Amino acid sequence: MPKLTINGREVEVPAGTNLIEAARALGVEVPHYCYHPGLSIAGQCRLCMVDIEKTPRPTIACNTLAADGMVVLTETERVKETRRSIMEFHLINHPLDCPVCDQAGECWLQIYYMRHGLYDPRMTDEKVHKPKAVPLGPHVILDAERCILCSRCVRFCDEVTGTGELGIFHRGDQSEIGLFPGQELANKYSANVVDICPVGALTERDFRFAVRVWYLDVTKSVCPGCARGCNVEVHVNRRRPHHNEGRRVARLKPRFNADVNKWWICDAGRYGFKAVDDKTRLREPFRREAGTVTDASWDEAIAAVAGALERYAPDEVGVLASPRMANEDLFALRRVLERRGIRRVAFRVPPAVDGDQDEILIRADKNPNARGAELLGLDGDAAALLAAARARQVKCLWIFDHDLLASAWPEALVLGALGAVETLVWVGANANATSERAHWVLPAAAWVEREGTYTNFEGRVQRLRQAVEPLGQALPEWEILGRVLEALGAGARPPRAERWFRELAAATPAFAGLSYQAIGDGGQMVRA
Amino acid sequence: MSSHARVPSAAHAGLASPAQVTFSPAQLAEVRRLQGLYPDPRAALLPVLHMAQDTFGYVSLEVEEYVAGLFALSPAHVHEVVTFYTLYFQTPKGRHVVAVCHNLSCHLAGARAIIDHLEARLGVTVGETTDDGRVTLQSVECLCACEHAPMMQVDERYEFDLTPEKVDRILERLR
Numbered sequence: 001m002p003k004l005t006i007n008g009r010e011v012e013v014p015a016g017t018n019l020i021e022a023a024r025a026l027g028v029e030v031p032h033y034c035y036h037p038g039l040s041i042a043g044q045c046r047l048c049m050v051d052i053e054k055t056p057r058p059t060i061a062c063n064t065l066a067a068d069g070m071v072v073l074t075e076t077e078r079v080k081e082t083r084r085s086i087m088e089f090h091l092i093n094h095p096l097d098c099p100v101c102d103q104a105g106e107c108w109l110q111i112y113y114m115r116h117g118l119y120d121p122r123m124t125d126e127k128v129h130k131p132k133a134v135p136l137g138p139h140v141i142l143d144a145e146r147c148i149l150c151s152r153c154v155r156f157c158d159e160v161t162g163t164g165e166l167g168i169f170h171r172g173d174q175s176e177i178g179l180f181p182g183q184e185l186a187n188k189y190s191a192n193v194v195d196i197c198p199v200g201a202l203t204e205r206d207f208r209f210a211v212r213v214w215y216l217d218v219t220k221s222v223c224p225g226c227a228r229g230c231n232v233e234v235h236v237n238r239r240r241p242h243h244n245e246g247r248r249v250a251r252l253k254p255r256f257n258a259d260v261n262k263w264w265i266c267d268a269g270r271y272g273f274k275a276v277d278d279k280t281r282l283r284e285p286f287r288r289e290a291g292t293v294t295d296a297s298w299d300e301a302i303a304a305v306a307g308a309l310e311r312y313a314p315d316e317v318g319v320l321a322s323p324r325m326a327n328e329d330l331f332a333l334r335r336v337l338e339r340r341g342i343r344r345v346a347f348r349v350p351p352a353v354d355g356d357q358d359e360i361l362i363r364a365d366k367n368p369n370a371r372g373a374e375l376l377g378l379d380g381d382a383a384a385l386l387a388a389a390r391a392r393q394v395k396c397l398w399i400f401d402h403d404l405l406a407s408a409w410p411e412a413l414v415l416g417a418l419g420a421v422e423t424l425v426w427v428g429a430n431a432n433a434t435s436e437r438a439h440w441v442l443p444a445a446a447w448v449e450r451e452g453t454y455t456n457f458e459g460r461v462q463r464l465r466q467a468v469e470p471l472g473q474a475l476p477e478w479e480i481l482g483r484v485l486e487a488l489g490a491g492a493r494p495p496r497a498e499r500w501f502r503e504l505a506a507a508t509p510a511f512a513g514l515s516y517q518a519i520g521d522g523g524q525m526v527r528a
Numbered sequence: 529m530s531s532h533a534r535v536p537s538a539a540h541a542g543l544a545s546p547a548q549v550t551f552s553p554a555q556l557a558e559v560r561r562l563q564g565l566y567p568d569p570r571a572a573l574l575p576v577l578h579m580a581q582d583t584f585g586y587v588s589l590e591v592e593e594y595v596a597g598l599f600a601l602s603p604a605h606v607h608e609v610v611t612f613y614t615l616y617f618q619t620p621k622g623r624h625v626v627a628v629c630h631n632l633s634c635h636l637a638g639a640r641a642i643i644d645h646l647e648a649r650l651g652v653t654v655g656e657t658t659d660d661g662r663v664t665l666q667s668v669e670c671l672c673a674c675e676h677a678p679m680m681q682v683d684e685r686y687e688f689d690l691t692p693e694k695v696d697r698i699l700e701r702l703r
């Protein structure tokens with residue numbers, strides 16, 4: 001492992017580490033645009049210049065590997081002057097439209113420019129004009145005048161998705177990012193080019209002009225869109241609710257996790273948060289009798305559910321848990337089942353259309369926690385459960401989240417089962433055709449409104465964290481189930497998700513030794 | 529940037545229609561030979577694009593896609609190359625290409641007057657093709673013959689020490 005000195009401090013890095021990463025290991029930032037750790041080296045922007053002892057000129061750090069005994073200086077006057085000149089060059093034809101640019105506040109052109117104090121442009125000639133506000137595809141919009149031609153977006157489409165839609169056309173000051181005429185940027189990961197574009201050339205159509213980025217609060221979480229469990233940041237607009245018509249979740253951004261999703265997320269996951277502020281969200285518990293809906297308090301609802309569980313024989317109760325529930329929820333549910341001796345439980349409802357899957361991230365299983373539900377022993381025969389309901393063996397059916405009418409099961413069979421049961425309880429965040437038929441509907445907090453963990457398809461347990469308050473009276477399922485347990489006489493319920501997890505880990509061998517602290521930001525594997 | 533205002537129709541310029549964008553077996557063998565000459569077969573893109581231009585008249589988007597297929601490249605990357613080099617034509621060109629150098633030496637030696645003269649005689653402006661499809665007029669950067677400024681390239685041939693009279697004689701020869 002080469003040992004080198006950067007700005008007077010020694011550091012040892014693995015062979016093959018470039019100088020940007022070696023400096024990063026010491027907490028030293030080498031300004032750069034075109035280098036991205038997830039892409040090949042282009043050496044295109046020239047911003048990452050550093051001085052290396054015994055080298056006559058400043059050298060680009062991205063394409064220079066750390067070597068034993070190397071002495072590197074990143075902040076000499078010569079380096080700073082070089083950077084200043086390079087940025088002045090990048091800005092020659094830039095429209096300087098930061099006041100109307102979405103990237104303002106998270107733009108590396110702006111940040112580095114201001115940091116190097118180059119405030120008065122010396123350009124007096126007319127700038128070269130290029131296309132502005134060009135939609136490239138469903139999610140991405142291009143302003144070619146703001147582009148610094150770093151080619152990150154091109155390399156992403158070549159190297160990560162292999163779709164190759166983008167190119168740099170023409171040359172010199174006419175060079176411009178674009179699509180092959182007639183194509184669009186519609187691959188399943190297209191919006192990642194917005195994240196890696198260091199400037200405001202590529203912005204998100206969905207987020208465009210929604211809210212200034214400095215008003216956003218950031219919470220680390222996990223995408224619930226499929227069994228991969230990509231790590232994300234939830235960006236929330238609490239401080240300017242009047243911007244963006246009160247939509248609380250402004251956007252999702254990928255969060256680096258070397259073992260799960262690297263730097264990326266898919267577009268389906270990125271824009272999957274819309275349900276959170278959707279008008280189908282349920283806010284209060286209610287009951288439905290002979291088609292009439294009456295609001296209920298939580299106490300009434302919990303009492304009704306606990307009462308039903310006690311009224312029916314254990315064999316007359318069927319539970320359809322959901323692989324969208326967190327481990328804590330599923331464990332609380334298992335406690336309820338154990339307490340009443342209920343055996344009819346399942347969680348797999350076949351989807352109406354098979355999910356897509358690829359070699360990059362996307363998994364066919366569109367649920368975040370099927371593995372967790374398996375490990376927690378809830379994997380029963382769902383079709384048999386439905387048949388038992390139809391045959392009136394199951395009299396009380398308790399469904400979490402699922403819309404059975406949007407499943408692969410024939411509608412007649414589902415309607416037959418739902419119509420046959422005496423008591424249908426439904427718990428979830430968004431109303432659907434199945435909840436419309438329930439006798440009791442209990443509103444659950446959405447994934448961004450609560451704490452918990454998912455276990456991804458590989459067995460990695462990862463935390464979701466609360467970014468916003470639950471809407472209305474919605475509660476996390478672990479809390480709903482804790483209250484049901486209390487009503488069944490089980491004693492005081494754990495007050496927080498973390499305490500539920502502690503109990504879960506103590507009671508379930510696969511999770512032994514895990515804790516929220518151990519899981520941290522990157523997740524922890526269950527025991528094989 | 530060239531203007532595409534006055535391009536002759538493909539029919540009268542005797543050009544292939546997109547449906548015919550296919551190399552002959554002999555040409556395909558040549559493509560494979562060229563690709564084998566380089567450590568990275570992509571290096572053969574330039575000669576193959578010239579072949580395509582000679583065969584199909586100009587490098588249309590269909591031609592770019594066809595060539596991309598021969599190299600297992602995305603069409604966007606072939607488009608990058610074609611738009612980078614001025615010697616690839618993206619629209620039909622005339623039977624002859626007259627390219628006048630307008631770089632420093634030629635400029636100082638009167639290239640502007642030569643261009644003005646050509647524009648007047650041909651009835652086109654730089655970047656355009658005559659209505660009869662005979663000549664495409666271009667102005668280009670240095671062609672490496674400063675000692676004979678002003679100069680121009682007519683098809684494959686350099687013409688030196690230009691005067692309006694000499695230009696007229698050269699135009700006479702172009703049919």
Ligand code: SF4
Pocket residue numbers: 146147148149150151152153154177193196197198199201202
């Ligand atoms: S659009 Fe952005 S990512 Fe793409 S080349 Fe331009 S600056 Fe780089």
Ligand code: SF4
Pocket residue numbers: 223224225226227228229230261265266267268269270361362363
């Ligand atoms: S691959 Fe799955 S987990 Fe990752 S962002 Fe897409 S939907 Fe979400």
Ligand code: FES
Pocket residue numbers: 032033034035042043044045046047048060061062063
């Ligand atoms: S980051 Fe090194 S040249 Fe761009």
